[in-house]
Amino acid sequence: MIYLDNAASTKPKREVIEAMTEVMEKNYANPDAIHEFSHGIFIKIKEARKTVGNFLGLDFSRIYFTAGGSDGNNLIIQGIIKANSQKKKHLITTKIEHPSVYETFRHYETEGFEVDFLNVDKDGFIDMEQLKNILREDTLLVSVGGVNSETGTIQDIGKIAEIIKKKNKDIYFHTDFVQGLGCTNIKFDKIPVDAVTVSGHKIYAPKGIGAIYIANEVKTANVIYGSNSENGIVKRTMPAELITAFAKAVELVDMNYKKDMEHMQKLKIELAEKIGKNINDIRINSLLNAEKSSPKVLNVSFKGVKGEVLTHFLGMNEIYVSTGSACSSKKGNSKVLTAMGLSNEELEGALRFSFSWGNTSDEINKVVEVLKNSVEKIRKMR
Numbered sequence: 001m002i003y004l005d006n007a008a009s010t011k012p013k014r015e016v017i018e019a020m021t022e023v024m025e026k027n028y029a030n031p032d033a034i035h036e037f038s039h040g041i042f043i044k045i046k047e048a049r050k051t052v053g054n055f056l057g058l059d060f061s062r063i064y065f066t067a068g069g070s071d072g073n074n075l076i077i078q079g080i081i082k083a084n085s086q087k088k089k090h091l092i093t094t095k096i097e098h099p100s101v102y103e104t105f106r107h108y109e110t111e112g113f114e115v116d117f118l119n120v121d122k123d124g125f126i127d128m129e130q131l132k133n134i135l136r137e138d139t140l141l142v143s144v145g146g147v148n149s150e151t152g153t154i155q156d157i158g159k160i161a162e163i164i165k166k167k168n169k170d171i172y173f174h175t176d177f178v179q180g181l182g183c184t185n186i187k188f189d190k191i192p193v194d195a196v197t198v199s200g201h202k203i204y205a206p207k208g209i210g211a212i213y214i215a216n217e218v219k220t221a222n223v224i225y226g227s228n229s230e231n232g233i234v235k236r237t238m239p240a241e242l243i244t245a246f247a248k249a250v251e252l253v254d255m256n257y258k259k260d261m262e263h264m265q266k267l268k269i270e271l272a273e274k275i276g277k278n279i280n281d282i283r284i285n286s287l288l289n290a291e292k293s294s295p296k297v298l299n300v301s302f303k304g305v306k307g308e309v310l311t312h313f314l315g316m317n318e319i320y321v322s323t324g325s326a327c328s329s330k331k332g333n334s335k336v337l338t339a340m341g342l343s344n345e346e347l348e349g350a351l352r353f354s355f356s357w358g359n360t361s362d363e364i365n366k367v368v369e370v371l372k373n374s375v376e377k378i379r380k381m382r
Helices: 014-026 036-056 069-084 099-110 128-134 157-167 240-278 307-315 335-339 344-348 361-380
Strands: 063-066 090-094 114-118 139-143 172-176 195-199 210-214 282-284 297-302 350-354
Touching (some): 014 240, 036 210, 036 240, 114 128, 128 157, 344 350
Parallel strands (some): 139 172
16 A cells, blocks of 8 residues: 555554553543542643644643644634624635635625635745735734645745734734644744644644644634633643644654655655656646645646546555545535636646655655556546
8 A cells, every 4th residue: 555645644653652542541530630640641731732832933831732623723713703803804814725714714704704815826825915915904813824735835924924913913813734733844933923723643643633822912712612621722621642642743753854854855856757757748736845845745737637536546556645635625626726727627637645754765656657557548538
């Protein structure tokens, strides 16, 4: 099996699984209980918060553990809107956001809010001039994803934050950094960001665990109600085993960052070049510069081919890729690639390959061989 769908989810590392099972076996009490056994688990969660916060360059006391990226995005966006919408009714996001951001903003359009969706250029970068021009005194929130899940494009988060705060320091700025965690060298200690979302299953931790950062000065309201709480923000019993696993995954990413990024970038370049040499009528939709696009993601359009059909051909050879974001790949052509200006033929034939530390050059060679044969067969069937 060759697994190249790591932007959708990754295989948990052995050390992560061991950290999780140790807590399940030895530290299984509810961290909200008042006895000493519970207190030890509470301490573990506090240490995990430090690990995540320090890695991101953020105040760890403002890190809250969530059930994942979509959960975190909704808690932040809806919490901020609910707490601050009495006087401000203008929201800004982009046309290429993850559904958990994009659809939330679409919902608030139906609730009487004015929402602007930023355009992007042919490489997926937002229009900075447009952002400058549409910021207003009554703008409440701007949300821009740090790294795009379908193309890997890395937005200039520092520049975006600078533009927003120059206009009005009271405008909140949120970034969905789920695809950025562990795949860029962005640290937030010098970026005036108000809220950040990350998730564990993109960095070899289990599904069902993530984290959000909310700056101290941000006014937010509860979206979910209950008695248990994570620092008063997330109303749930904290899953100490998942939190510990997430923290271990962050530690490993930190330890292996340079080596893993160089390895994935090498595979990305290798796959792009070999596809270009062996298959005609293709379009590379991801930038190959590691400073501008995540080494983890390569998006390619195969003209004259349906991406879904090609995915099945590869799957019959136990090669697993995707046609786009796992959360939106079953909903027709990609809105991300559409916003980038691709033709219908290019949209229909798009595939996303996404790498991990465990993929190899031999696998890339096999993928190109199967791709070449599959594309030729499908094109002959037209």
